[in-house]
Amino acid sequence: MRIVIIGAVAGGASAAARARRLSEQAEIVLIERGEAPSFANCGLPYYVGGVIEQRDKLLVAPAQRLMERFRLDVRTRTEAIAIDRANRTVRLRYLENGDEYDLPYDKLILSPGAAPIRPNIPGVDLPQVFTLRELRDADRLHAAAKDAKRAVVIGGGFIGLEMAENLVHRGMATTIVELADQILPPWDAEMVSPLAAHLREKGVTLKLSNAAEAIEPADNGVVVRLRSGESLEADMVILSVGVRPENHLAVNCGLAVAERGGIKVNDQMQTSDPDIYAVGDAIETRNLVDGTPAQIPLAGPANRQGRIAADHIFGRSTRFAGIQGTAIVGAFEMAAAMTGLSEKVLRKAGTPFEKIYIHPANHAGYYPGAKQMSIKLLFEPDGGRLLGAQAVGRDGVDKRMDVLAVAVKAGMTAFDLEELELAYAPQFGSAKDPVNMAGFVASGVVRGDHPIAHCEDLPQQPGANGELVLDVRMTGEFAAGNIPGAVNIPVDVLRERLGELNREQPIIVYCQVGMRGYIATRILLQNGFNARNLSGGYTTYKQVTAARQNAG
Amino acid sequence: MRIVIIGAVAGGASAAARARRLSEQAEIVLIERGEAPSFANCGLPYYVGGVIEQRDKLLVAPAQRLMERFRLDVRTRTEAIAIDRANRTVRLRYLENGDEYDLPYDKLILSPGAAPIRPNIPGVDLPQVFTLRELRDADRLHAAAKDAKRAVVIGGGFIGLEMAENLVHRGMATTIVELADQILPPWDAEMVSPLAAHLREKGVTLKLSNAAEAIEPADNGVVVRLRSGESLEADMVILSVGVRPENHLAVNCGLAVAERGGIKVNDQMQTSDPDIYAVGDAIETRNLVDGTPAQIPLAGPANRQGRIAADHIFGRSTRFAGIQGTAIVGAFEMAAAMTGLSEKVLRKAGTPFEKIYIHPANHAGYYPGAKQMSIKLLFEPDGGRLLGAQAVGRDGVDKRMDVLAVAVKAGMTAFDLEELELAYAPQFGSAKDPVNMAGFVASGVVRGDHPIAHCEDLPQQPGANGELVLDVRMTGEFAAGNIPGAVNIPVDVLRERLGELNREQPIIVYCQVGMRGYIATRILLQNGFNARNLSGGYTTYKQVTAARQNAG
Numbered sequence A, B: 001m002r003i004v005i006i007g008a009v010a011g012g013a014s015a016a017a018r019a020r021r022l023s024e025q026a027e028i029v030l031i032e033r034g035e036a037p038s039f040a041n042c043g044l045p046y047y048v049g050g051v052i053e054q055r056d057k058l059l060v061a062p063a064q065r066l067m068e069r070f071r072l073d074v075r076t077r078t079e080a081i082a083i084d085r086a087n088r089t090v091r092l093r094y095l096e097n098g099d100e101y102d103l104p105y106d107k108l109i110l111s112p113g114a115a116p117i118r119p120n121i122p123g124v125d126l127p128q129v130f131t132l133r134e135l136r137d138a139d140r141l142h143a144a145a146k147d148a149k150r151a152v153v154i155g156g157g158f159i160g161l162e163m164a165e166n167l168v169h170r171g172m173a174t175t176i177v178e179l180a181d182q183i184l185p186p187w188d189a190e191m192v193s194p195l196a197a198h199l200r201e202k203g204v205t206l207k208l209s210n211a212a213e214a215i216e217p218a219d220n221g222v223v224v225r226l227r228s229g230e231s232l233e234a235d236m237v238i239l240s241v242g243v244r245p246e247n248h249l250a251v252n253c254g255l256a257v258a259e260r261g262g263i264k265v266n267d268q269m270q271t272s273d274p275d276i277y278a279v280g281d282a283i284e285t286r287n288l289v290d291g292t293p294a295q296i297p298l299a300g301p302a303n304r305q306g307r308i309a310a311d312h313i314f315g316r317s318t319r320f321a322g323i324q325g326t327a328i329v330g331a332f333e334m335a336a337a338m339t340g341l342s343e344k345v346l347r348k349a350g351t352p353f354e355k356i357y358i359h360p361a362n363h364a365g366y367y368p369g370a371k372q373m374s375i376k377l378l379f380e381p382d383g384g385r386l387l388g389a390q391a392v393g394r395d396g397v398d399k400r401m402d403v404l405a406v407a408v409k410a411g412m413t414a415f416d417l418e419e420l421e422l423a424y425a426p427q428f429g430s431a432k433d434p435v436n437m438a439g440f441v442a443s444g445v446v447r448g449d450h451p452i453a454h455c456e457d458l459p460q461q462p463g464a465n466g467e468l469v470l471d472v473r474m475t476g477e478f479a480a481g482n483i484p485g486a487v488n489i490p491v492d493v494l495r496e497r498l499g500e501l502n503r504e505q506p507i508i509v510y511c512q513v514g515m516r517g518y519i520a521t522r523i524l525l526q527n528g529f530n531a532r533n534l535s536g537g538y539t540t541y542k543q544v545t546a547a548r549q550n551a552g
């Protein structure tokens, strides 16, 4: 049995190693057009930035090791240029000399990844313009970064952000240009506005709702012309506007390919030809939460899919259960993470959902160094099944997102989060962990004990829709900044001052993060008022407002 | 309706706050014999150590706040001394003046906590001997620590370890005396031997399998006489040998109490008297994993149980699903965490189980600062249902334990861990996260692809039971230290050197952490050898050996 694998990195190398463990007999050929197999794509930005100092750290499993340990036939600098399904052969070209030859296969695994999208604008091919996917790209960027002082990053997705951090680390004046009205478009805007603020604090200039329309050579580097009319001078430009599946081999040999370009596969990673598997960034799979088609290019799924393809070849019964899009990106001291469906996806699909915001500390407040984070939970209004979660903050964001990712995977509800038993000591969490807290709040909403409102429910003009906005913080907090038109009655004296309120007028209550607002809401409800609590309070309000300002 | 709550800290204050949110009408009386309600028990060691600098940080919700915000009738320095169930009254004594009075209740919630066990040895009442449970205890310790130079901590459980860290932080020469042959008795010994080594590195002296038999006054402090015959001079002695439920009120009024002293309750925290609830450290509940009775005194469950008691009073349907014993303790830069059942508990119960060990890095190895941790997974040999997990290491231990805790709670199997989709970027994890890795290994074992052995399976004497012990690491690694009697054939040349091995002789293979050993095992199995992989490899071997040495 000969297994030929095209693409020798996350999905491909994982498939190869697993196949060898399952079979000493199989002949396993790993085809890679780049110079090295099995490198750390995800480390490239940090190599460019000098955070990872030694280049050879990027070579996770050098060819030599794959050959010795796994007896893989590793053919680098070799490109697969065509698949002949009828004859079960792959046409290969050795890039060093252009020689071509056919290699027969019994099973073929495609893990060619995805290619950076190169926007069709003038100047995109200038030597100062870079993309980042391969080792070679990183080498070029690494070299260019030595003398560069000003950088423009086109695209504020996770690679764009990581690049910006690293370019700043190298001392460059860095600007991110992003078409969307927010950074990290898969996230909901208000959940990344704190990260946008943090990037700005670190010296990164953000140009949102904007686009590069041309890149022109200049005396001294290039000039990037923006749709807004502005021009940015730069020594280097990084394109990070997304990727598209490397599907041409698949398309050319007639495999089924989805509309957005991903190769179609079943749960065992077989394409429409059962002898050909496809994994990783090149495929379309389905979203675990709602079953819709999904193309989410991330390393974890690619690795596991590679393993599943090998499993299926050798009769193991693992199956890919779908992707939930769990992702995290760090930038300076902050991180943003998400899992499952976002609000914007839910809205677009017309799926009924409710959301809550909390702003807990990463660990017990009485222990030094506690840092506030923000968590958004999306769930079904009936029954509370979790649909997705997002978080932004400093330490501990990754932990909460992993916990929530498992909860989503397990099909848990908000009620289940109430009862999670997580590890608590003061340095690590709270007796009521942020995830429990999210569960308490969401459960209260589902149970009907905790009616909530959101920023989009606030009157456009103070008093516009006849609703009263009631700030229940201390007078000092109120004075330091509040929602226009709000009236202030601190929660601790609310019971005495109910007479100042009108039972006929609906009330939106808020406080700093939502806790006092919730207590006030409970007091009001039980006294016959019509009240809702602004979820996440003034903190969420500020994040939403900042997101709107970012959007221009 | 009047709700009387005895004990105003984790369980009691949580019940009170929740009750108020559910009912503005109820009269809620919070009885506390200490000086303050709602303090941070878990912060006390860090206050003694000076890590938490301001005492008022310990007062999580001061009485004033509870009165103003929640309209609780907070009665501190007031002890409940008897319950009259027939008349539904509690007898209270105001400790400032000894005055007693009866307070009628409609619903009573007991959250009196647990009392430190004071071993019955001479000298235990000397002024230099302390326990740590209440604020007052912390004040005394805080004051005594000012001049103390030498401390003895009796009991190496989590409070003992936290105290030791904090006393070292205050500059004291600190010795822990522990009866068991390991620190942290709920953990399995080999999973805490790295932490024991770390404590020693930080200057803590450990006396394991030992006991204090007497404490005697000395010219200059006290002398602690040990069972081993040694004597330890000390300026202060801390007793932390465990707690027992504060059950006398319950016992005296005839409520059902379990053998080990915990008050019996149902899933809604009702005692044998449906108008009396009990929560927290004072109760017996049941283990979520195996349904056996459990008394695990931790803050998270106490808080949630308090909330459930209030819920039941006001008709909400939350239920306590059982406790899984998720716990973590930090000591200096390390942490040990666990969830579910330990190996020793499984062995004692005669429950069939299998276990695996892995030693992954907390994040991608190519990103600077990766730290190795050790994870042990316990699962059912058939089907792979998770039974428990333990971890020890530096950064990231808390995260993996929380993920595993959710998996245990969800009733997941090893196979489910393979497919968890966790948040990956190089600073936070790996494309195959440690938890996935644990899933891969355990699944391989359950599937039969990965036969394993454990240290207890190794021949007592080299060659004793006719099994070959095969070290597949590089020759340099082998030379630097190996299992006595082992033969060395590096995995990368094993295929060529199979001729040196005997198909009739069973082989236990090992490497540094288990990965190469697994590959070698696969090679051997597929070539007709009878081979098993030593789970966790030489690293686990060293941890087991260290644990045996600790045990003396």
Ligand SMILES: Cc1cc2nc3c(=O)[nH]c(=O)nc-3n(C[C@H](O)[C@H](O)[C@H](O)COP(=O)(O)OP(=O)(O)OC[C@H]3O[C@@H](n4cnc5c(N)ncnc54)[C@H](O)[C@@H]3O)c2cc1C
Binding pocket: A006, A007, A008, A009, A010, A011, A012, A031, A032, A033, A034, A041, A042, A043, A044, A045, A078, A079, A080, A081, A111, A112, A113, A114, A132, A133, A134, A159, A246, A249, A279, A280, A281, A282, A297, A298, A299, A300, A302, A303, B424, B425, B426
């Ligand atoms: C800069 C950067 C940072 C990233 N950071 C993260 C992160 O933090 N977290 C995360 O989860 N994901 C991250 N990713 C994404 C992650 O690297 C990918 O999801 C993952 O590598 C996809 O695996 P794959 O096997 O599908 O493709 P790849 O790993 O890209 O491998 C595909 C390989 O196939 C080769 N190839 C393609 N076509 C052919 C052909 N015809 N013949 C021969 N060889 C061919 C390519 O040269 C390439 O080496 C990052 C990606 C990049 C580029």
Ligand SMILES: Cc1cc2nc3c(=O)[nH]c(=O)nc-3n(C[C@H](O)[C@H](O)[C@H](O)COP(=O)(O)OP(=O)(O)OC[C@H]3O[C@@H](n4cnc5c(N)ncnc54)[C@H](O)[C@@H]3O)c2cc1C
Binding pocket: A424, A425, A426, B006, B007, B008, B009, B010, B011, B012, B031, B032, B033, B034, B041, B042, B043, B044, B045, B078, B079, B080, B081, B111, B112, B113, B114, B132, B133, B134, B159, B246, B249, B279, B280, B281, B282, B297, B298, B299, B300, B302, B303
């Ligand atoms: C030093 C220390 C460190 C800890 N660290 C951690 C940790 O890191 N993580 C963790 O999960 N857990 C930790 N714990 C355990 C945690 O604090 C307890 O599990 C939790 O507080 C139990 O809550 P409870 O309401 O049952 O009892 P408690 O919080 O102890 O409250 C009981 C209260 O009842 C009062 N009381 C008792 N009897 C009467 C009476 N008859 N009349 C009036 N009042 C009465 C007591 O004075 C006490 O204040 C720690 C405990 C200590 C002591």
Ligand SMILES: CC(C)(COP(=O)(O)OP(=O)(O)OC[C@H]1O[C@@H](n2cnc3c(N)ncnc32)[C@H](O)[C@@H]1OP(=O)(O)O)[C@@H](O)C(=O)NCCC(=O)NCCS
Binding pocket: A357, A358, A359, A431, A432, A437, A440, A441, A444, A513, A514, A515, A518, A535, A536, B008, B009, B010, B011, B013, B014, B015, B017, B018, B021, B037, B038, B039, B040, B041, B042, B043, B060, B061, B299, B303, B307
């Ligand atoms: C301080 C104490 C009185 C708090 O009780 P509490 O008000 O029930 O708990 P929290 O302050 O954690 O708040 C939780 C409540 O706020 C709500 N909440 C939390 N964040 C919210 C937000 N952003 N928006 C709206 N509501 C929010 C939750 O839903 C929950 O209410 P619910 O129980 O009605 O659902 C009690 O936990 C205590 O005494 N703790 C200290 C003692 C202790 O635990 N010691 C051991 C550990 S050191």
Ligand SMILES: CC(C)(COP(=O)(O)OP(=O)(O)OC[C@H]1O[C@@H](n2cnc3c(N)ncnc32)[C@H](O)[C@@H]1OP(=O)(O)O)[C@@H](O)C(=O)NCCC(=O)NCCS
Binding pocket: A008, A009, A010, A011, A013, A014, A015, A017, A018, A021, A037, A038, A039, A040, A041, A042, A043, A060, A061, A299, A303, A307, B357, B358, B359, B431, B432, B437, B440, B441, B444, B513, B514, B515, B518, B535, B536
């Ligand atoms: C390096 C690479 C070839 C490794 O492939 P791999 O051997 O399948 O994966 P790992 O090294 O993570 O090892 C996993 C295997 O070791 C086993 N294992 C892990 N720890 C073990 C232990 N302590 N004891 C025994 N076995 C262990 C697992 O069970 C698994 O084997 P299985 O799949 O047969 O169950 C591949 O993942 C790769 O190329 N990675 C780099 C590229 C990349 O992922 N880029 C994107 C992210 S930067």
